[in-house]
Amino acid sequence: CAGEENWVDSRTIYVGHHEPPPGAEAYIPQRFPDNRIVSSKYTFWNFIPKNLFEQFRRIANFYFLIIFLVQLIIDTPTSPVTSGLPLLFVITVTAIKQGYEDWLRHKADNAINQCPVHFIQHGKLVRKQSRKLRVGDIVMVKEDEKFPCDLIFLSSSRGDGTCFVTTASLDGESSHKTYYAVQDTKAFHNEQEIDALHATIECEQPQPDLYKFVGRINVYHDRNEPIARPLGSENLLLRGATLKNTEKIFGVAIYTGMETKMALNYQSKSQKRSAVEKSMNVFLIVYLCILVSKALINTVLKYAWQSEPFRDEPWYNQKTEPERKRNLFLQAFTDFLAFMVLFNYIIPVSMYVTVEMQKFLGSYFITWDEEMFDEDTGEGPLVNTSDLNEELGQIEYVFTDKTGTLTENNMEFVECCIEGHVYVPHVICNGQILHDCTGIDMIDSSPGGSGKEREELFFRALCLCHTVQVKDDDSVDGLKKNQFSRRSCIYISSSPDEVALVEGIQRLGYTYLRLKDNFMEILNRENKIEKFELLEVLSFDSVRRRMSVIVKSSTGDIFLFCKGADSSIFPRVKEGKIDQVRSRVERNAVEGLRTLCVAYKKLTAEEYSNVQKLLQNAKIALQDREKKLAEVYEKIERDFILLGATAVEDRLQEKAADTIEALQKAGIKVWVLTGDKMETAAATCYACKLFRRNTQILELTTKKIEEQSLLDVLFDLKKTVVIPNGNLTRDTFSGLSTDMQDYGLIIDGAALSLIMKPRQDGTSRDYRDLFLEICRNCSAVLCCRMAPLQKAQIVKLIKLSKEHPITLAIGDGANDVSMILEAHVGIGIIGKEGRQAARNSDYAIPKFKHLKKMLLVHGHFYYIRISELVQYFFYKNVCFIFPQFLYQFFCGFSQQTLYDTAYLTLYNISFTSLPILLYSLMEQHVSADLLKREPSLYRDVAKNALLRWRAFIYWTFLGVFDAMVFFFGAYLLLDNTVVTSNGQMFGNWTFGTVVFTVLVFTVTLKLALDTHYWTWINHFMIWGSLVFYIVFSLLWGGIIWPFLNYQRMYYVFMQMLSSGPAWLGIILLITVSLLPDVLKKVLCRQLWPTATERIQNASRHCQEHISEFTPLACLKSPRYRSSDCSNSPARRSNSHSKKVMFTQWKGVDYSVLPSVFGYSNKHCRSSAGYHCSGSGLETSI
Template sequence: GFDPPHQSDTRTIYIANRFPQHGHYVPQKFADNRIISSKYTVWNFVPKNLFEQFRRVANFYFLIIFLVQLMIDTPTSPITSGLPLFFVITVTAIKQGYEDWLRHKADNEVNGAPVYVVRSGGLVKTRSKNIRVGDIVRVAKDETFPADLVLLSSDRADGSCHVTTASLDGETNLKTHVAVPETAVLQSVANLDKLVAVIECQQPEADLYRFVGRITISQQTEEIVRPLGPESLLLRGARLKNTKEIFGVAVYTGMETKMALNYKSKSQKRSAVEKSMNSFLIIYLIILLFEAILSTILKYAWQAEEKWDEPWYNGKTEHERNSSKILRFISDFLAFLVLYNFIIPISLYVTVEMQKFLGSFFIGWDLDLYHEETNQRAQVNTSDLNEELGQVEYVFTDKTGTLTENEMQFRECSINGIKYQEVNGKLTPEGFSEDSPDGNRHSLMKEEELFLKAVCLCHTVQISADQTDGADGPWHGGGTPATLEYYASSPDEKALVEAASRVGVVFTGTTGDSMEVKSLGKPERYKLLHVLEFDPNRRRMSVIVESPSGEKLLFTKGAESSILPRSKSGEIDKTRIHVDEFALKGLRTLCVAYRRFTPEEYQEVGKRLHEARTALQQREERLADVFNFIERDLELLGATGVEDKLQEKVQETIEALRLAGIKVWVLTGDKHETAVSVSLSCGHFHRTMNILELVQHKSDSTCAEQLRQLAKRIKEDHVIQHGLVVDGTSLSLALREHEKLFMEVCKNCSAVLCCRMAPLQKAKVVRLLKTSPEKPITLAIGDGANDVSMIQEAHVGIGIMGKEGRQAVRNSDYAIARFKFLSKLLFVHGHFYYIRIATLVQYFFYKNVCFITPQFLYQFFCLFSQQTLYDSVYLTLYNICFTSLPVLIYSLFEQHVHPHVLQSKPVLYRDISKNAHLGFKPFLYWTVLGFFHAFVFFYGSYLLMGEDTSLLGNGQMFGNWTFGTLVFTVMVITVTMKMALETHFWTWINHFVTWGSIVFYFIFSLFYGGIIWPFLHTQDMYFVFVQLLSSGSAWFAIILIVVACLFLDVVKKVLYRHLQPTSTEKAQLAEAGSGVGCVDSVCCVPAGEAACASLGRALERVTGRCSPRRCGISLGS
């Protein structure tokens, strides 16, 4: 029998749930196969959602205010706080409830999908949610795997199958998975039902590419142990391709599958605007507390005099008058707190969320960010950081696939110390033309052939299943057989295998555990014994094969830094020189080597590999040790040089970023010379730039000394621009003890290039800059799995939809198809989003200062009796209805400068950098402006319609509610007109909501004051608004006060624009003079011509500035 291990970090799975009979086994509890992506149930929705919402400070604050209004006698109705709070909470709850209902619906669809499992000797149809760990599941072609399965067998003799994991990591290439030989032969349900085996594997973890386990198979009297790795695991969500059917045993189910563990949680990154918003909230809370405390103190100071005792009409009872002074003070303080509480804008968070959510659609709709060749448009994974795109100070970019196309073309190679080029399908030594007689040709043929065979055997390239048959035909000439099409996850490998096939050594596919190669038309079969997979730490991969003659060979390829030190023979020095020459041309380099094993050596290698691969504990560490033991004493064969072309407009984009004041750092795994060559060609380094180097340092002291010298040189030559090159080893030393000095050098350099970087080093560099005293806003952009760590670390992470899978895209905040799109994303969308939301935040606080300050001033006229100036309905609707829409529409459509101007003048980006519009000065300006306007509202109304002024022709005086309504009317008109003054880009929607808000206020007030409402306990507002509008002097007061408020604002704008214009204001003036027309490319979804034209017409009607003409589509009628 099988005894389970005692370690808690492994699980034991008995296939087909055949548990041992000896009684020692205690069944382990595993998750069922239900997928639960929903957050709520019917029973916990209300309490859980309310708890989540009241964790937000603003909501909790208004809840406290509402409870205070319920508990004590306050000047305003609890409805004034309760209704807006209820509205905000309800809208959010409905949105979240609907989203969760959709998740429940999707879960039920997945969990109820039909599947077939092997039970009681037959196939049983059941639902996906009923699969248990240990069940044998059958999956047919083009079906998705319902759980994480260990492959037992397929319809192929070798037990292999092809899988696509596009839904998991976006990689569209087919991956081959294989079963262990002992179960691969079990291709029928009857045979599988007899299988007695147990799987021991690690507990569930999120890493899609890691799986450590072993299978122990009981065959008659012996037990066979085989290792299980990622190649044996079929992941839930992946799809079976080119294979009729497979059988697999469920090892992870439900929420323990790798797919479920990889559910992407919402980004926790916080933007600079959100931090500013929270700071402003604290300042306004202090203002609120100050006003409440001051009012309470003044109340008691004035009431200390007998003539100013509390008025009789406040209705205080004798008991209340004689209660404890401390309790009365607290009660009055809370009452003033309630009276002034609207200085904190309750609807700010909801409006900001709506603006971010709706505004993010414009990025996806932008035609300029659509890549026609790949049919990919920009993608927004989180809308929380839209405005952060306008604040970037540092860009960290990967090189391969981000700055370059990641489309490799073989250019040169070095074999046995001689450089070769491909000329018309033949390898020709450098300096010889195709027709030149080459005296060394025959003596080198053996080395050339061995080198090309190494290239053809040491890779993970696949051939499409429907094409392999065609590869058996006769081979013609020096080209690739027409029927062969190679697929590879690594573009380098594909380029090398294709190049080898063109010059005479053709990889024709795999059959079972054999690799087939045609060397000059002669087929050869190599038995694949072991694959030593590539990993970023080793920077190499190897295969051990058995040649047709029975010889055991190791073929290795990798970075020259990992191959050359392990080589003991071959033309090492010449090859190193050639590698450096390739790198100077900007070519990507790999070195190729091999080793022959004696039978004794191979036996030792096989034993060590088996022990490491079947280990359940520390398997990776053991394998690394074994790989190092195997990959030594190599014989160097040569090196390859592969060209990776720069993407279109990379140079222009980097130059634009530099003009915008953004520093660009290139972080790459490539060798020093290659990286420098590409940096020069893409404009990251200029030819006139002084290039400083911090490379090849092995000790801490030499690294520190070099850093000090570099700092000195920069200080002495401060006039010219400097570029810095750092390699991975030197960087590790610099970050260990000399972080401050290293940062000082980097910050004084215009451009920094870090080469030979490991993925975690990239993240460390980003974190180092992010946490430096200046705390600059960082952006990281990359396309591969090795870029994920830096993308997650940066304030803004951007994934490139490239050829290295979709891990970068899945883990990014935004995704684009090409590096050149970065300029539009930052200079246009980032600029717009920042201006929009900065104005939105400042305006919200401004209009609430305007709203509440008259309440405070009015207390000086009513002996701080807590009498409210406004009616409760107006208090409730001010933020919800009367002033909310104009600023929301502004924050969606505002374009203060034409998009084409912003993109053509990157220097305008500097005007908004370092949170310029949400700094202390702009905040102070908007706050002082709010107080100034509030004073004008109140004292202007008081002076113009004061004690000696009659309201009506019959001499009737105006009362408290009429005065309050006049102040409120002036305020609604002024703050709406202020928003109009801030708007540069008018659409019909802006006109509708701006003037419509004022009209709506008048209509609502006439309706509200024109009817006696039976459910209201007072009718204070009855006929008040009608009386106010029937007075000519009231109309005069309204017009005069509005003009007085806005006149200074207009004068200030005009003077500043002409005397001290910013770069942005100069651009606005130039634009107005040139009469720039309609924007060609704001928002068009690439969903076919008809859809594009239809959307273009609709959006042009909405914004007045949107047309899909860049698609080459006519708007038609």
């Protein structure tokens, strides 16, 4: 470790604050934070300024603040209240929400910081508050207590120096994990022994990774030269974890307060932005340009109009002579700002608040979905971020892990091959598998001589080469601890593969019993216990793809047993029956089984001594420890003798194939990224229907590249898959022909490394472009032998391609975290490999099958709702502000407002905001069942279809048209010939109120026309908002309000309602405004309907024709199953004169609608092409 003393990324901790012995090393006191946890953002003193600063960092809030200040500074046509009050409302509501949330955080912090903790001081236990704990304090924690800070485990009440911990509050894993005390301190069991300890700890600076820790402890045993021991994550007890099945432990605090790993994980992941949010920001910029253009046009026209004789401002316009003669440029700039204020309402101040509320409240529909709850695991879906809800409806690529995601990760030992001889873990008698028998079935002849020795070595290797723990209960199935039996062992491991192997070997006659005092005990076939001293463990990692153990037998022989992937073992084998084992491994892989190879070598005492020194030096290194360990492992793990191989089955998850098929029909490309070997992964891909029988498989593997150059291979593949028609890809022809050849690509990690490798000649970009072109024309891609970083590279490569597709990554393990974070949307499976993927994801689901509803239903709904919300907000504000623009042509560009101040203030925050919020939460344009049965409907909303420029321009022009109808219709219908009941003509404010009334009713009824899913809440909100407007207007105009300095609206609304022409005009204008949109919807639905609109039309027809008693053939049973009816003929009566079976079930089977109503099968046929009959109880008439 020379040269590491000056490493600045480490800290030195003095255990118990004891100085090292004199002359050992210099005592350098260091300052560390106390153990106070602060999760709150604000204090009582900084809440107002800090919260205001954070809120005004948002562009929208800052924009409205500038508008409000302009209204205060210059003479504007509208009161500062019109923009100040909505801004104050938004700021206040947000501040109250954030202040309340922070108050709750303060309460939680105080509860944690004042929790009592026991620590050792002068050889005695002392109790004090958690917040007063310091780095170096020795703490005692009792069973079921949480660790108050990050501790190095010194000793426990258990004799073997272990303890059991649950980390559910950190990573969600409820299983008990085993942690190990420092070897030199695990024998200290009381306060006096612990307090007498002299030791220093050197470790890395705080970092948030829960599963990584590097350090070393130097223990002084009455001498100046310390004994150095390595420290890893297995010695680190994390704050927030709970001690279980252990009476008490002692530990020394190394990270406290905000430096604990739990606190460092408070920080959120990098912010992801959805395509809808990006479109919304672009539209906002467009409307800002429109706003500036309107203000500029009006300013120019004002001075052009005033330049004509006799049209200058009159003397009674309250302008003093100096003001009238001041600098023209300054006056024009002031007028420009005044027009900006007048038209600023085109930017909806409440849209951002509404969008946030919609996303937050809408996310609960996922967590409340009972169909996505898994009863086996007791888990439901989780939403870690609500900002990406609508992105679920825009997915173009799904990147999925295989093991634990597509498969159950429930491993079962199938067979093992030892030097070419195959063994299965059961006895087969007369074709029946007898699971209760313990024995071996030899598929071929039994080995003899040296083969018998290799067989026993193989079984011992599998019994010893693992990290499995035996469940430590007082009794298991009624047996006492020390009464060993082959049926009494319950194994626990973070790797299901290891448990399957140990359980499989138990059925073959060798049973792993336990690890006690560093000795591993196994029970052999003769029921004799064999003991092996565990010398070293070379842990598994995803780069090496293997693990090893070094053990010493009772006879003194030292063995190194290694198991791992065939690609990792075969290159390191020097002898053994390689060809026979390789052949069996390849055969098992083709059948979809997971394979591992087992090898060994003997070590002499001298060789082990050298190995031990190399490992010790690498383990105690603080800098680049993992790299140094990898180098040592590479030196040790070589020159093996091959023993054999194992085969483990991992079954496909329920409905995984159905889910992938549905995603492909929805136009989503599915890629499988796995670390498994090619044959195993390919078999799984066929099983889950990613590859089909007619799919032509193309390979881009290391073997292929060895035969040809990489560039030649890529060019050959491109010629095969690219359609010879210019630059058109297969995506262009999707859906036009079903006879096109499907291609599937298989690529391995080594080939991908060559493609991604940067080159000095600049050809790396050519390789990547060719690879993307090939992938773009393949229906499915399998990437095997992938390292975790390579998975992320693949996702990034597709994400940054020229089409910029929306990507989703889904996985269940820690090795999937990198690709989950890289994708636009990351989904974690709450699986058996822990919750690291679920913790780092945007969403978490229990099973892969739930992805179907997540995307095809929830994603579809979310996108429809949010896009309608955004477009509707801009539409209603164009309708609102464009009449103001037109009115300036009739008032000499005097900046006179058309609407009253109260209407300007409340339009966006009261009159029109609640109906669209409810619509964006509850709208269902088609049923959820139809979206699941017709995955192709997902294509209707793909590629941001509802927020493209075409849709944006349509909504904008519709708003302009409606605004012109409001203004010019009211202008023409309520001309000077119209008088009120008292003989007066309509004035300015009455005219403006008529326009505003038509506006409010039109935009609200427009939303009602667009609503397909009606509930009592919709009715209440839509009609209630109109009633609220009328009641407010009656009160606002019917009372003389003393706090107002004007009463211009007094009796205006009542005067309008008392006029027959006004009533007629309002009804007529609302009808004319809605007519174009209604005609457009009707004509498009009849002449150019989308697939979704065809389904809606069919649904309406069906609802009209279905009575209380409906022919059974047109209905589905509540017990309907696609499998039940896919093989049964339709039972429909061919003649209405015949006897027909009837039922009162109401569920409509839309799969028969094409034949009933004459729609094209291409659009209306169910996804599986079913023509299903009803089933269940029937009543004959």
